Amino acid sequence: xxxxxxxxxxxxxxxxxxxxxxxxxxxxxxxxxxxxxxxxxxxxxxxxxxxxxxxxxxxxxxxxxxxxxxxxxxxxxxxxxxxxxxxxxx
Numbered sequence: 001x002x003x004x005x006x007x008x009x010x011x012x013x014x015x016x017x018x019x020x021x022x023x024x025x026x027x028x029x030x031x032x033x034x035x036x037x038x039x040x041x042x043x044x045x046x047x048x049x050x051x052x053x054x055x056x057x058x059x060x061x062x063x064x065x066x067x068x069x070x071x072x073x074x075x076x077x078x079x080x081x082x083x084x085x086x087x088x089x090x
Contacts, residue, residue: 003069005045005076012039012057012064012075036083037061039075048079057085 005011015038036058044051051057059082064075 003043003074005043005048007045008047008079009045010041010048010051010057010077010079010082011043011067012059012077013042014039014073014075015056035061037064039064042074045079051079051082051085055085058083 003011037060038056038058041051041053041055041057043053059077063081064077067074067076
């Protein structure tokens with residue numbers, strides 16, 4: 001199955017965050033305290049001009065729409081909700 005977003009929409013896969021557990025058993029919840037989320041871009045709509053598939057982006061928490069197809073979970077956001085794009089290569 002392929003997903004093709006329409007207009008200015010972007011389909012994302014959220015990056016996994018990990019919880020930290022201290023030796024005393026306290027759990028710190030990954031990046032849940034942040035106001036932004038990070039994700040990898042899977043597909044972009046035909047009107048998206050600045051973002052390309054396979055890029056990493058940050059977007060404001062609460063702007064994404066969850067979408068589940070079978071057992072796969074995706075996020076959909078609008079191009080205007082992207083705060084930054086970045087590269088881990090340097």
